[in-house]
Amino acid sequence: MLVAVRSAVALYRLLDVLPVFAGDPRVHRHFTLVPGSEFDVDALAAVDAAGARTLPWDAARRRSFDLVLTASPKGALQLLRGERVLLPHGAGFGKTVPSEGSAAFASGLDPAYLDTGDGALALYALAHPDQVADLAARSPALADRARVTGDPTLERLLAARPLRDRYRAALGTGGRRLVVLTSTWGPESLLRRRPELARDLLAHLPCDEYQVALIVHPNERSRMGRYELRQHLAPALDAGLVLPGPYEEWAAVLVAADAAVCDHGSTALYFAAVGGDRPLVGAYDGGGELLPGSPVATLLEQVPHLRHPSDLRQALAAYRPGTAAAAARAAFAEQGRALSHLQRELYALLGLTPPPGPVEARPLPVPGPAPRTVAAFDVHAEVTGGAVRVTRVPGGLGPAGHHLAAEHGAAGERATRTAAVLYRRPQPAPAAPHASAWRADAWTAHVLDSYPAARVAAALLDAGRGLLRLRDGSLHTLRLAPHTHNGRLEYADPAAAVSALHAWHTLHGALPAGRLDCLLGEHAFRLTLEQPTAHDRAHPV
Known part of the structure; x- marks a missing residue:
């Protein structure tokens, strides 16, 4: 069997299919690169x-294969010998590329690509009966070779839902709301049309209430390159943006998400199918690329639209339950x-x-955390009664x-020298046999001596505990209890509690005598x- 690959995204789709042959010694897989793609x-x-x-x-062209498996109709596939099986490499056929093929069709339903004239197409594995009907209206002969099999990538997403808590733990989401931005590729993609949206959302959404991720289409990653993409997103990455990988990891993040902000790409439909009717809002409708009447077009017509980053909370609240599920049913049949x-x-x-x-x-692997954690915060604090x-x-x-x-040791020197609150997070255990560490009490004294503005x-x-030193030299042990919500223990960042104490001390000239509630979003942490x-004082940091 030959796996004919034209782009990374097409390969990823085929890798989701190949487990049907796992463990069968009769089937041998060969891979070849179909030339002609910019990716x-x-x-x-x-x-x-x-x-x-x-x-x-050239070697693949000279051989015959029992089966040629591909996920793109483009390229000189007619030069390969063997019965051809075609799968879409996206979902919903909602996007056209006006510069290629027929402007009125998605490439996956465009007879200009599908009818290669060699009669080798033995199976077109589609996800929904409406797609077969659309194909029949354009080419009855091609539709005769189509079958509704369902979507193998959606299969993995659905199978991963029981692992959602594990994915969120790996991402460090905690009790926060994970909002995922999704961008297709090309000039009408969210990343090109609203390139600052990820950064702007991170500027408006409190870090203790929201986590933001961005899923970028593999073609756009290929166009920019890994280095250029990270440079483009550097301010957002510094602010804690999660940027999952283009194979498997993006899907795990989508399963973990609480809400999605989408353009007209396939990922919007995958979230609609797997999100359990969690809120979805549109951020860009694709312009001339969006095909009217497609499932994603209908979805974007019916969900709230995000016009300004500061409006995200209202847009999510305006989402009508059931909208995403209806779009998913229009795009995916035979689920599971x-x-x-x-x-x-x-x-x-x-x-x-x-x-x-x-x-x-196959289960989706656990995603990696955000590449960077926020090292400096602008803290807005309001003291009301016995709470901050x-x-x-x-x-x-x-x-x-x-x-x-x-965060001392992580923030830049400018932020460190001007910060009123400096903190140090627990350090990993040293791997070397020889190591040194500060005592907690000595470190706090050293930092206040070194940075007069602090x-x-x-x-x-450790979780919920810290040693605090004020400018007057007094030492205190801080304990921050978790909040119980729907049977779950949710832990807050103790650095937020340090800021709460500083705000209280600034107003009252002293620390609170009893308990103090640190209010983060809708939750109160005691x-x-x-x-x-003596153990707290001598704790290595």
Whole structure:
């Protein structure tokens, strides 16, 4: 069997299909790169990253194969010998590329690409009966070779839903709301049309209430390159943006998400199908690329539109339950059965009996955390009664607040020298046999001596506990209790509690005598102060 790849995104789709052959020694997989795509360099790198061996194109043309599996109708596929199986590499056929093929059709339903004249197309595996009907209206002969098998990528997303808590833990989401931005590729993509949206959202959304991720289409990653993309997004990445990888990791982040902000790309439909009717809002409608009447066009017509980053909360609240689920039903049939259907169809073409037992989607791996954590915060604080409401946003992205808080050793020198609150997070255990560390009490004294602008220094010792030193030299142990919400224990960043204490001390000239509530969004976290123990003072930091 030959796997013919034209782009990285097409390869990723085929990798989601290939488990139907897993464990069968009768099936041998060869990969080749179909020439002609501007994204072929990343396609070759993706094949290599998958650990697959590549057959040169000229060698692939000279051989015959029992099956040729591809996820793009473009390229000189007619030069390959073998029965051809085509799958879409996206969802919903909602986008046209006016500079290619027929402007009125998505390439996956465009007879200009599908009818290669060699009669080798044996199966077109589609996700919904409406897609077969659309194809029949344009080419009845091609529609005769189409079957509704479902979507293998959606299969993996659906199978991953029980792992949602694990994904959120790996991302460090905690009790925050994870908002995912999704961008397709090309000049009408969200990333091109609203390139500052990720940064602007991070400037408006409190860090203790929201986490933001951006899913970028593999073609756009290929166009820009990894370095250029990260430079383009540098302010947002510094502010804690999660940028998942283009294979598997993006899907795990989508499963973990609480809400999505989308353009007209396929990812909007995948979120609609897997999100459990969580809110979805549109941020760009695709301009001339959006095909009217497609599932994603209908979805974008019916969901709220985000006009300004500061309006996100209102847009999410305006989402009408049921809208996303209806769009998903219009794009995906046979949900949960795609791999079984594909196995039956593919083995029939091979003339083989499938191996015994069910074929199951492979679990999505756990995603990695944000590449950078926020090292300095503009802290807005409001003291009311026995509570302090703390709202933190990444330093420098928005207006200055009550004070600046910075992580010593992670924030830049400018932020460190001007911060009123300096803190140090727990350090990883040293790997080397020889190491040194500060005592917590000595470190807090050293920092206040070194940085005259600082009023408070705090060594965060472990979850919910820290050693706090004021400018007057007094030492206190801080304890921050978790908040219980719907049976879950949710832990806040103790650095936010340090800022709450600083705001209280600034107003009252003393620390609170009893408990203090640190208000973060809708939740209250109980904060208490104690006399430091010898263990707290000597804790290595």
